[in-house]
Amino acid sequence: MNPRTLFSRLAGHRRLVTTVAASGLIAAAALAVVHTADPKFFSDDPIAREPETADASGAKPWDIDLFYDLSYNLFVTPKHVPSNTRAQNLNTIDEVPDSSWFTNRVGSRALTADEIVRGPVVNPAPVSSRWTITREKTSGDAPGFTAQDASGQTWFVSFDAPANPQGATGAVVVATKIYWALGYNQIEYFVTQMHPEAIGIAPDATRRRPSGERTPMTQADVREVLDRADRGPDGSYRAAAGRLLSGNVLGGFKYHGTRPDDPNDIVAHEHRRELRALRVFGAWTNLTDMKAGNTLDTLITEGGRGVVRHYLQDVGSTFGVGANGPHEWNEGHEYVYQGGPTRRRLFSFGLALSPWQTADYEKHDAVGRFEGDSFDPEKWKPRTPTVAYLEMRDDDAFWAARRVMAFSDELIRAVVKTGQYSDPKAEQYLADVLIKRRDKIGRTYLPKINPIVNPALDAAGQLTFGNAAVQAGFAKAPASYKATWFNFDNATGEATRVSQTDSALERMQAPAQLRTTPGSYVKVELSATSAEHKSWSQPVQVYFQRQANGWRLVGLERLP
Amino acid sequence: MRRTRTKGGRGLVCLAMTFLLLGWQASGRAQAQQAPATGDTRAALIARQQQEKSKQVKPYEPNKAEVWVKKLEQQFITGSMRWHPFFQSAYRGGGFTVGAGYAAPVSAYNTLDFRGSYTITGYKRAEVAFTAPRLFNRRGALTVIGGWREATQVGFFGIGTDNTSADDRTNYSFKQPYGSALLEVRPARNWFVLAGGAEYSQWDQNPGKGTTWPSVEEVYTPATLPGLGAKVTYMHLQGTAAIDWRTSPGYSRRGGLYAATFHDYKDADDTYGFQQVDYDVIQHLPLGRDAWVLSLHGRVETTYGKDGEVIPFFMLPSLGGGSDLRGYSSWRFRDRHSLLLQAEWRVLVNSFFDTALFYDAGKVAASRSDLDFDGLKSDYGIGIRLHGPAATPLRIEFAKSNEGLALVFSANSAF
Numbered sequence: 001m002n003p004r005t006l007f008s009r010l011a012g013h014r015r016l017v018t019t020v021a022a023s024g025l026i027a028a029a030a031l032a033v034v035h036t037a038d039p040k041f042f043s044d045d046p047i048a049r050e051p052e053t054a055d056a057s058g059a060k061p062w063d064i065d066l067f068y069d070l071s072y073n074l075f076v077t078p079k080h081v082p083s084n085t086r087a088q089n090l091n092t093i094d095e096v097p098d099s100s101w102f103t104n105r106v107g108s109r110a111l112t113a114d115e116i117v118r119g120p121v122v123n124p125a126p127v128s129s130r131w132t133i134t135r136e137k138t139s140g141d142a143p144g145f146t147a148q149d150a151s152g153q154t155w156f157v158s159f160d161a162p163a164n165p166q167g168a169t170g171a172v173v174v175a176t177k178i179y180w181a182l183g184y185n186q187i188e189y190f191v192t193q194m195h196p197e198a199i200g201i202a203p204d205a206t207r208r209r210p211s212g213e214r215t216p217m218t219q220a221d222v223r224e225v226l227d228r229a230d231r232g233p234d235g236s237y238r239a240a241a242g243r244l245l246s247g248n249v250l251g252g253f254k255y256h257g258t259r260p261d262d263p264n265d266i267v268a269h270e271h272r273r274e275l276r277a278l279r280v281f282g283a284w285t286n287l288t289d290m291k292a293g294n295t296l297d298t299l300i301t302e303g304g305r306g307v308v309r310h311y312l313q314d315v316g317s318t319f320g321v322g323a324n325g326p327h328e329w330n331e332g333h334e335y336v337y338q339g340g341p342t343r344r345r346l347f348s349f350g351l352a353l354s355p356w357q358t359a360d361y362e363k364h365d366a367v368g369r370f371e372g373d374s375f376d377p378e379k380w381k382p383r384t385p386t387v388a389y390l391e392m393r394d395d396d397a398f399w400a401a402r403r404v405m406a407f408s409d410e411l412i413r414a415v416v417k418t419g420q421y422s423d424p425k426a427e428q429y430l431a432d433v434l435i436k437r438r439d440k441i442g443r444t445y446l447p448k449i450n451p452i453v454n455p456a457l458d459a460a461g462q463l464t465f466g467n468a469a470v471q472a473g474f475a476k477a478p479a480s481y482k483a484t485w486f487n488f489d490n491a492t493g494e495a496t497r498v499s500q501t502d503s504a505l506e507r508m509q510a511p512a513q514l515r516t517t518p519g520s521y522v523k524v525e526l527s528a529t530s531a532e533h534k535s536w537s538q539p540v541q542v543y544f545q546r547q548a549n550g551w552r553l554v555g556l557e558r559l560p
Numbered sequence: 561m562r563r564t565r566t567k568g569g570r571g572l573v574c575l576a577m578t579f580l581l582l583g584w585q586a587s588g589r590a591q592a593q594q595a596p597a598t599g600d601t602r603a604a605l606i607a608r609q610q611q612e613k614s615k616q617v618k619p620y621e622p623n624k625a626e627v628w629v630k631k632l633e634q635q636f637i638t639g640s641m642r643w644h645p646f647f648q649s650a651y652r653g654g655g656f657t658v659g660a661g662y663a664a665p666v667s668a669y670n671t672l673d674f675r676g677s678y679t680i681t682g683y684k685r686a687e688v689a690f691t692a693p694r695l696f697n698r699r700g701a702l703t704v705i706g707g708w709r710e711a712t713q714v715g716f717f718g719i720g721t722d723n724t725s726a727d728d729r730t731n732y733s734f735k736q737p738y739g740s741a742l743l744e745v746r747p748a749r750n751w752f753v754l755a756g757g758a759e760y761s762q763w764d765q766n767p768g769k770g771t772t773w774p775s776v777e778e779v780y781t782p783a784t785l786p787g788l789g790a791k792v793t794y795m796h797l798q799g800t801a802a803i804d805w806r807t808s809p810g811y812s813r814r815g816g817l818y819a820a821t822f823h824d825y826k827d828a829d830d831t832y833g834f835q836q837v838d839y840d841v842i843q844h845l846p847l848g849r850d851a852w853v854l855s856l857h858g859r860v861e862t863t864y865g866k867d868g869e870v871i872p873f874f875m876l877p878s879l880g881g882g883s884d885l886r887g888y889s890s891w892r893f894r895d896r897h898s899l900l901l902q903a904e905w906r907v908l909v910n911s912f913f914d915t916a917l918f919y920d921a922g923k924v925a926a927s928r929s930d931l932d933f934d935g936l937k938s939d940y941g942i943g944i945r946l947h948g949p950a951a952t953p954l955r956i957e958f959a960k961s962n963e964g965l966a967l968v969f970s971a972n973s974a975f
Binding site: 038042043044045047050051052053054055058059060062065067068071072091092209210211212213215220224227259260261262263264265266328329330334336337338341342345346349350353354356357 | 600601602603604605606607609610611613614617618619620621622625626629630632633637665666667668669671697698749848849850851852907908909910911912913915917
């Protein structure tokens, strides 16, 4: 809102204005007396890790009701008006520090194919010579068990739908490694085998019957589950086994608000960039099922304190198939209920075609309904929206797109191979589609806002930077770059303009008038002039602090 | 006047904003002049916020809506105490129905369901149903029902198709105690279905209630209408062989049903016994990636008399009503044989909501050889359906025939 509009509106509220003015005076006086302010940059900025200093051992398990979560996200969440608030868990250089939610991996450092193939796995694979069912599956209607392998390790075991052999098991293993590389806490998943004759039932394993009573699990119960799974030619069942997490399970997390019982959870989840960015990562991998039930918090002990660790525990609803069969045709295109398409189909009697009716899916049962040609990252939809999904801004999407683009073709093909698809054509198709969707994400989000990245100022005053959109080949180099230089007072936040420099290249010399005493700060407003991308003229605010041997990047704000 | 007030307002606003700015600047100076109090590090600042929150931590408390959703979920989906709505009318044509049931578990999977319903026209049903859905290692389901029902004003328009008129309506009523058992088996747990059952019941046909139409005995006599005023006790045996690969009988967008059912109605007095064979064909053809479904239904009901016995008028195959010839009154056409053809163009509006255009055609005939495509009565219409993956709890349709417009409310799919 511009100042004139603001004044005009305030004029109509004389009493309010008087009250506000008086309050302002009182507040200012109070601040002047008792409040001491923070500088813009602290000595440890930019932080690399979000500290968790309070003891969360009092956090208790909660159960986010599936139907409530679904209903809320279908009928309440869509009415949420995005606040256009900058993500609030960023460090001062616009990055997400490591935390109990997120660990910087791909895009922050070079990730090798071996690393991504290993993913979250740190322990041995299940020993599948013997399985003992210990518990029925308690969430979701996909077939599965909790079982112990021959070595006594506990696993969550899930299977493939008969119509889509290797689909669900491959998807969960591949997606787990992708989301691990993207930075999320993941469960160790393996493709394994279950031979019916090697399946036993623990004496204390029970099953809840429709009557409500719990009775001992029987072989008939096991057969009932296996009847819904794909059985291989040798009579065995291919399964995905996810290792039981350590720590106390606290239940899922919501995509809005904070856990009231976790003192370290101080940033509303909808304002956590890594949760907003799931809109981009979800679009890339078609992670359509973003319900709270697919997340998990655990309470672990670190440094003698209780810490809540947050997982995306089930990313198996990716690509084009789920444990019960292929995704619905409209998945990824519409929410389960969405007013606009509903009205359009209702009043046109279905003759107004929806994009999912014309998309061209190559038939691979192991991959399902997943394609890249009609994919539009900005139009992609999960089954139900989340508040974090709606709160995503262009700078969040830019951040996420850079991480997606950090997956090289080689990395993508390596990670897809871990799905152990028997059909090489399916494997190749899945990788090809991921590459195609990756590029569409980059092409969409990298040029959308000022894409200047990696600014650096050397001791000699040479400013260098990159252009993420140009480097990726999704935009032409701009006609020129512009840098406006300021001496910056970290205590007051005052910026004093020094001069402006221009360059056609991604480097330029700092003006000689900049303060260079150790500890002093400069601010640079970096923008670009591009006929195709007007948004690039909005400057990225960059801050450097003078060190004894040069300048250190301490601040970057891509959007206010 | 307005301008003066605005100026005054602006002046006040300027003053207020000046105060605000002054206050802000004063605060800023205070900030500049004093050392940071939250520590020298970002980590310390965050730690302070976390320590502040640690003084206020509390367990999660679900809000009222979440509590209610959970209660409903436990009531109807996951819980063992199962009050449930029951919308099955005592008999077709009873009008808007309300009812409820209580399903009490008698073992891990088997239930006893005590249920009843009442319609705006006074139809009543009360019954107890025992259901064992997982016999023979999940291959079979048994349903045993005992109950009583009354229908107060069932329409009777005469026998035949073309020689009857909507204006010929008369009413009759009946009361019926019944007990039945039906066993359905899928030997290979797949699409092949065998079913068999027996029912013992007594039809006590009486004069119709209501004042709009005459009662049936005012127009017909026992000589002109077999079964008029009869009290018939039937042992009804039935057997079905079917191929059924629909995803669910209650809602399906693909698959089909091909079924034949044989009925034998034995009258304890050997007066009104007969046999009947029903042929049912349903085929759902998804089009445009399930965006549309062309659903087709054909049904033939044909009866066979027993020597020296007649089929009472109220047991004749019939057409008309919310699931077959939807533009006609319930029980509009009756005769010894019937033919029904239905087509629906269903449109997926969203995952819970379909709309449909439909066309129904059919006839009844005294002779099997007359079950041809000549002289079919037809209707067309439009409808909406709220559905889940396996059921259609609400279907509302407008159907138009040459006898007028009909509004259909149903808690089941049409076919």
